[in-house]
Amino acid sequence: MNNLIISPSPHRNSDVTTRKIMSLALISLVPAVIAAAVFFGIRALALTAVCTASSVLFEYICRRAMKREQTISDLSAAVTGVILALNLPVTLPFWMAVLGSFVAIVIVKQLFGGIGQNFANPAITARIVLMISFTGSMTTWALPQYWKPGLASDTSVIVNSNTVLTGPTPLVSGDASLMSLFLGNTGGCLGETSALALLIGGIFLMVKKVISPAAPAAFIGTVALLTLVSGGDVMYQILAGGLFLGAFFMATDYATTPVTNKGKIVFGIGCGVITFIIRKFGSYPEGVSFSILLMNILTPYIDMFTKTTPLGALKPEKEVTKNAQ
Amino acid sequence: MHRLNSIRLNHSKNTAGIEAVRLPVPAYVKIPMSMHMGAPCTPLVKKGDTVLVGQKIGDTDAFFSAPVHSSVSGTVKDVSDYRLINGMVCKAVEIETDGQQTLCECTPPEITDRESFIKAVRESGICGLGGAGFPTHIKLNPKGEIDTLIINAAECEPYITSDYRQMIERPENVLGGIRLVMKYLGIPKAVFAIESNKPDAIAEFRKLTGNEPEIEVYQLPSTYPQGAEKVLIHSTTGRVVMEGQLPSDQKVIVMNVSTAAFIYKYTQTGVPLVNRRITVEGSAVGKPCNVIAPIGTMVSELLKFAETDTENVKKLIAGGPMMGACLINAETPVVKTSNSFLADSDYTEPVTTACIRCGRCVRACSMNLMPLEIEKAYKRKDTAALQSLKLGLCMNCGACTYVCPANRKLAETNQLAKAFLPKKK
Numbered sequence: 001m002n003n004l005i006i007s008p009s010p011h012r013n014s015d016v017t018t019r020k021i022m023s024l025a026l027i028s029l030v031p032a033v034i035a036a037a038v039f040f041g042i043r044a045l046a047l048t049a050v051c052t053a054s055s056v057l058f059e060y061i062c063r064r065a066m067k068r069e070q071t072i073s074d075l076s077a078a079v080t081g082v083i084l085a086l087n088l089p090v091t092l093p094f095w096m097a098v099l100g101s102f103v104a105i106v107i108v109k110q111l112f113g114g115i116g117q118n119f120a121n122p123a124i125t126a127r128i129v130l131m132i133s134f135t136g137s138m139t140t141w142a143l144p145q146y147w148k149p150g151l152a153s154d155t156s157v158i159v160n161s162n163t164v165l166t167g168p169t170p171l172v173s174g175d176a177s178l179m180s181l182f183l184g185n186t187g188g189c190l191g192e193t194s195a196l197a198l199l200i201g202g203i204f205l206m207v208k209k210v211i212s213p214a215a216p217a218a219f220i221g222t223v224a225l226l227t228l229v230s231g232g233d234v235m236y237q238i239l240a241g242g243l244f245l246g247a248f249f250m251a252t253d254y255a256t257t258p259v260t261n262k263g264k265i266v267f268g269i270g271c272g273v274i275t276f277i278i279r280k281f282g283s284y285p286e287g288v289s290f291s292i293l294l295m296n297i298l299t300p301y302i303d304m305f306t307k308t309t310p311l312g313a314l315k316p317e318k319e320v321t322k323n324a325q
Numbered sequence: 326m327h328r329l330n331s332i333r334l335n336h337s338k339n340t341a342g343i344e345a346v347r348l349p350v351p352a353y354v355k356i357p358m359s360m361h362m363g364a365p366c367t368p369l370v371k372k373g374d375t376v377l378v379g380q381k382i383g384d385t386d387a388f389f390s391a392p393v394h395s396s397v398s399g400t401v402k403d404v405s406d407y408r409l410i411n412g413m414v415c416k417a418v419e420i421e422t423d424g425q426q427t428l429c430e431c432t433p434p435e436i437t438d439r440e441s442f443i444k445a446v447r448e449s450g451i452c453g454l455g456g457a458g459f460p461t462h463i464k465l466n467p468k469g470e471i472d473t474l475i476i477n478a479a480e481c482e483p484y485i486t487s488d489y490r491q492m493i494e495r496p497e498n499v500l501g502g503i504r505l506v507m508k509y510l511g512i513p514k515a516v517f518a519i520e521s522n523k524p525d526a527i528a529e530f531r532k533l534t535g536n537e538p539e540i541e542v543y544q545l546p547s548t549y550p551q552g553a554e555k556v557l558i559h560s561t562t563g564r565v566v567m568e569g570q571l572p573s574d575q576k577v578i579v580m581n582v583s584t585a586a587f588i589y590k591y592t593q594t595g596v597p598l599v600n601r602r603i604t605v606e607g608s609a610v611g612k613p614c615n616v617i618a619p620i621g622t623m624v625s626e627l628l629k630f631a632e633t634d635t636e637n638v639k640k641l642i643a644g645g646p647m648m649g650a651c652l653i654n655a656e657t658p659v660v661k662t663s664n665s666f667l668a669d670s671d672y673t674e675p676v677t678t679a680c681i682r683c684g685r686c687v688r689a690c691s692m693n694l695m696p697l698e699i700e701k702a703y704k705r706k707d708t709a710a711l712q713s714l715k716l717g718l719c720m721n722c723g724a725c726t727y728v729c730p731a732n733r734k735l736a737e738t739n740q741l742a743k744a745f746l747p748k749k750k
Contacts, residue, residue, distance in 0.1 A: 010723030
């Protein structure tokens with residue numbers, strides 16, 4: 001019995017690891033990817049593959065170049081890749097998708113120190129960068145089964161010039177039925193269409209206790225409430241656009257959102273308010289990504305004001321008076 | 326009443342059904358003069374002296390301490406220096422046993438009132454047998470009035486079943502101890518707090534206390550760290566022991582179930598604390614068991630008795646897997662606070678990766694602390710932040726490290742940070 005291992009307690013660890021959490025996140029995204037493939041065809045899968053592979057590759061190169069330990073096996077880069085793909089329209093050129101992965105992984109994530117250190121959501125930031133850089137390509141929304149003859153107009157994939165330039169078709173046109181919004185039978189990004197698929201993934205993550213319902217509930221609830229107060233169509237505003245994708249998969253990102261449930265609720269409400277304001281008054285038709293990015297920036301401050309109260313902790317004022325005596 | 330944060334562990338109470346057996350008298354014991362919180366004792370014997378079981382071999386005038394008694398009969402081989410697990414050095418009495426286990430003249434103490442009861446408790450050498458080892462006579466002498474005696478029968482650490490075996494094998498001693506403490510301290514109510522994973526003990530004690538409404542058997546959820554003093558007080562009474570307070574400030578005394586049982590036994594026989602029920606477990610142990618071993622017995626004797634594959638032990642833990650301390654070798658004596666030894670053959674140290682801010686440590690902490698923030702504050706050596714994060718409330722239960730998906734040593738960092746903080750004047 002020589003060379004016994006000496007280490008501090010505890011001597012057991014739970015089997016939940018970062019890699020396992022990321023695997024569960026990947027599994028939760030499967031329904032949305034399948035829905036994208038059903039509605040937008042094989043190119044949706046190809047785009048997802050391009051985003052995922054390039055994200056993982058950029059992470060690998062980056063870690064190597066920075067001479068840091070390799071982190072691609074924690075699968076967080078893969079998760080970012082899939083989420084990024086869900087934020088892109090199916091017709092986006094592959095090279096733009098790769099550029100998006102570069103922004104997400106290299107600029108937003110690795111330059112700030114890698115997993116857990118980035119202050120902004122990589123996929124959201126990449127989407128916004130692409131949106132502003134390539135507004136045309138990023139707002140070219142294909143209709144489901146766009147390849148079928150008769151569905152598309154003149155140039156085969158594009159719906160019409162009006163919506164091409166203005167944004168998510170259902171949010172702008174307001175003519176999609178609730179059922180097609182719920183199932184995903186509308187135009188939009190890969191992951192913005194099927195609320196059902198996103199809901200399945202979100203609930204899966206909650207059941208597996210990977211994410212807390214606090215932020216998604218606060219986010220969606222706030223949008224619903226504000227829409228109701230302003231006399232809008234509540235169900236339509238909830239189901240159309242990127243709300244579910246943002247609420248379940250991006251407003252719940254660990255690194256860029258508050259740690260405590262109190263903080264997550266504040267974060268969700270903030271996202272909801274900003275989304276509503278942009279949708280209602282802004283020139284952009286969709287505000288989910290901007291709302292999350294803006295709240296990402298506020299996260300350290302939310303964290304500061306939503307710390308837990310330790311059990312039996314004395315109030316600081318009391319301590320001050322005690323010390324003064 | 327809201328539930329405190331907690332975690333669920335695999336209980337692994339594999340030895341629950343195994344009756345404790347007496348360990349054959351070892352040839353040699355080494356009894357340290359400091360086995361728990363408080364001042365070390367001064368040896369009362371010297372090399373060559375003959376000692377009997379129960380004979381006092383160490384005592385001190387210090388109030389915050391308890392005397393030490395010989396657990397065997399034999400000859401003192403040496404009084405040597407011994408390095409404790411916490412790094413301090415104290416004297417230890419080494420005894421070669423004669424195998425006879427001749428008992429010294431022990432007479433049951435004469436107890437008439439609170440004062441003589443507390444005096445008897447001190448003379449018995451008892452300290453809290455749950456692990457921390459707070460001298461019991463001090464706990465039983467609180468300043469203010471106490472309205473509830475809480476008996477800690479949670480045994481929330483995995484593997485350990487020594488308290489459970491005490492409850493099953495000698496329930497009358499447990500209840501006897503409870504009644505004595507209630508009687509002499511004038512405590513009107515006792516809560517026997519036990520985790521739901523011991524249903525037969527719960528049924529037994531409900532039956533035995535059927536006509537004693539002043540003793541309530543309280544079923545706790547089987548979560549960790551349910552047996553931690555502050556958590557237990559909150560679970561059973563809803564009271565919160567504030568920062569810097571003792572349980573007695575909230576009018577409660579928490580006592581381990583085996584401590585209560587020992588007090589009763591001592592008042593009946595007069596034999597001081599000389600042996601302990603100990604669980605021997607772990608993946609290297611061939612025959613996991615509960616043994617009653619003399620204090621001072623080498624851990625190697627226990628491992629041998631439990632048919633341990635000593636060649637393949639990778640980690641040897643005194644205590645449970647969550648809060649136990651690693652031993653550097655098996656030539657370490659059993660002390661008053663030993664309740665379990667775990668010998669693991671399959672241990673691999675997990676790889677630590679970056680914090681992903683998932684918040685699991687925050688949701689695991691019974692004290693509502695934020696281990697991830699404490700870690701950051703410690704890294705930047707921010708004393709003010711550490712204090713405002715109430716680092717001092719951490720009881721090192723290890724739940725944060727256990728749940729961390731990045732395998733960060735959060736509990737260890739908390740301890741390091743505590744050591745870093747300037748001591749309060």
